[in-house]
Amino acid sequence: MSFLKGLRCRECGRDYPKEALYVCEYCFGSLEAAYDYDGIREVLTRDKILKGPKSLWRYRELLPIDGEPKAGFYSGYTPLVKADILGKELGVTNLYIKDDSVCHPTCSFKDRVVAVALSRAKELGFDTVACASTGNLANSVAANGAWAGFNRYIFIPANLEQAKIIGTLVYSPTLVAVNGNYDDVNRLCSEIASKYRWGFVNINLRAYYAEGSKTVGFEMAEQLGWRAPDHVIAPAASGSLITKIWKALKEFDKLGLLEKPMKTKVYCAQALGCSPISTAILEKSEVIKPVKPSTIAKSLAIGNPADGYYAKDVIAQSGGAAATVTDDEIREGIKLLARTEGIFTETAGGVTVACAKKLIEQGIIPKNEVIVLTITGNGLKTQEAIQDAVGKPALIEPSLASFEERVMSGRKTAPAAPAPSTIV
Ligand SMILES: *Cc1c(COP(=O)(O)O)cnc(C)c1O
Numbered sequence: 140m141s142f143l144k145g146l147r148c149r150e151c152g153r154d155y156p157k158e159a160l161y162v163c164e165y166c167f168g169s170l171e172a173a174y175d176y177d178g179i180r181e182v183l184t185r186d187k188i189l190k191g192p193k194s195l196w197r198y199r200e201l202l203p204i205d206g207e208p209k210a211g212f213y214s215g216y217t218p219l220v221k222a223d224i225l226g227k228e229l230g231v232t233n234l235y236i237k238d239d240s241v242c243h244p245t246c247s248f249k250d251r252v253v254a255v256a257l258s259r260a261k262e263l264g265f266d267t268v269a270c271a272s273t274g275n276l277a278n279s280v281a282a283n284g285a286w287a288g289f290n291r292y293i294f295i296p297a298n299l300e301q302a303k304i305i306g307t308l309v310y311s312p313t314l315v316a317v318n319g320n321y322d323d324v325n326r327l328c329s330e331i332a333s334k335y336r337w338g339f340v341n342i343n344l345r346a347y348y349a350e351g352s353k354t355v356g357f358e359m360a361e362q363l364g365w366r367a368p369d370h371v372i373a374p375a376a377s378g379s380l381i382t383k384i385w386k387a388l389k390e391f392d393k394l395g396l397l398e399k400p401m402k403t404k405v406y407c408a409q410a411l412g413c414s415p416i417s418t419a420i421l422e423k424s425e426v427i428k429p430v431k432p433s434t435i436a437k438s439l440a441i442g443n444p445a446d447g448y449y450a451k452d453v454i455a456q457s458g459g460a461a462a463t464v465t466d467d468e469i470r471e472g473i474k475l476l477a478r479t480e481g482i483f484t485e486t487a488g489g490v491t492v493a494c495a496k497k498l499i500e501q502g503i504i505p506k507n508e509v510i511v512l513t514i515t516g517n518g519l520k521t522q523e524a525i526q527d528a529v530g531k532p533a534l535i536e537p538s539l540a541s542f543e544e545r546v547m548s549g550r551k552t553a554p555a556a557p558a559p560s561t562i563v
């Protein structure tokens with residue numbers, strides 16, 4: 140049973156058939172999936188979700204496919220961790236980490252959007268999928284596309300982290316490294332997409348792809364006991380994730396799945412070296428000025444964000460705010476999360492943690508409400524960003540004497556361990 144009615148222009152509201160279309164012929168607005176919410180309301184209950192698969196497909200009715208899912212059976216359903224140790228350090232009482240860096244085939248939230256895009260690509264009859272990527276999408280299309288039996292063409296900026304390149308090549312796609320930044324890659328891909336009949340997950344399948352990000356928001360609410368968080372901080376590259384977390388919480392609210400009306404404020408986290416959305420919000424500017432990215436947060440390095448205006452609107456409508464952080468602050472953010480919660484996130488997660496710290500210190504996020512940090516990727520993929528910031532192991536000879544001399548000398552007994560955090 141399908142609740143996907145079609146696609147609709149986000150600007151002028153014109154309706155389009157549910158094909159591989161992404162831009163309105165009349166106003167050039169982007170297209171978005173439109174659903175039969177009355178139909179969904181009749182079948183979708185908390186109980187049905189609770190009995191569903193332990194993957195993002197437990198929210199299948201609210202995802203843009205017609206038939207059964209065809210990819211991504213191991214994506215989604217990631218932990219929500221009550222982060223009491225980090226919370227104490229930041230001076231807040233109700234802090235959670237939505238940890239999308241684990242329990243995913245390629246260790247980032249991109250496995251959600253790709254699950255949906257590839258399922259829809261099958262339904263639309265594509266045998267080849269492609270993408271323009273800042274790294275994590277490349278990993279995810281390469282891996283999930285292999286499992287689902289697609290030919291894969293993947294385009295990346297040539298200067299990506301080693302682990303993101305190797306973590307793509309290992310799945311044997313055609314990987315094309317472009318001498319240019321992501322915005323150059325994306326422009327090239329739009330041209331290729333108009334010539335070849337391929338399913339570009341974030342271009343001609345973008346209306347479907349983007350809906351996969353809603354499942355981050357659905358899970359947050361479900362895991363909090365059918366409550367929307369008071370504050371959600373999320374990183375932005377194209378700005379899509381931010382808009383979809385908000386959309387997800389509004390959909391749950393509209394469908395009567397929440398305990399209380401949703402009043403979530405959403406906050407945009409970006410690196411200072413590529414902060415077109417956060418800067419527009421901070422400067423109260425109507426326009427989002429494209430920038431040339433220069434930051435260690437390469438997964439977020441989109442200088443001309445496709446969903447920038449929608450992300451900015453969500454922040455404004457929700458009453459949220461934005462922050463930017465330097466590369467040093469990003470490294471500190473990565474180390475802070477690792478030291479307090481035992482979670483090793485990539486640079487994008489460092490941006491989120493560091494921006495959250497700033498927003499809390501500035502008093503913009505209050506101390507006693509429910510705060511969720513969206514941790515979107517795994518630190519093992521961006522090790523070069525922090526290799527000079529984590530110190531070195533203590534090197535000793537294989538003897539007790541050497542251990543005591545070089546490690547234990549002058550050391551007092553260890554302080555009492557803090558109480559561990561719990562998984563919700
Ligand atoms: C792609 C990505 C994002 C942001 O995605 P958008 O929806 O384009 O804003 C955030 N974090 C990580 C790790 C990513 O790979």
Ligand SMILES: [Zn+2]
Nearest residue numbers: 148151163166
């Ligand atoms: Zn339009």
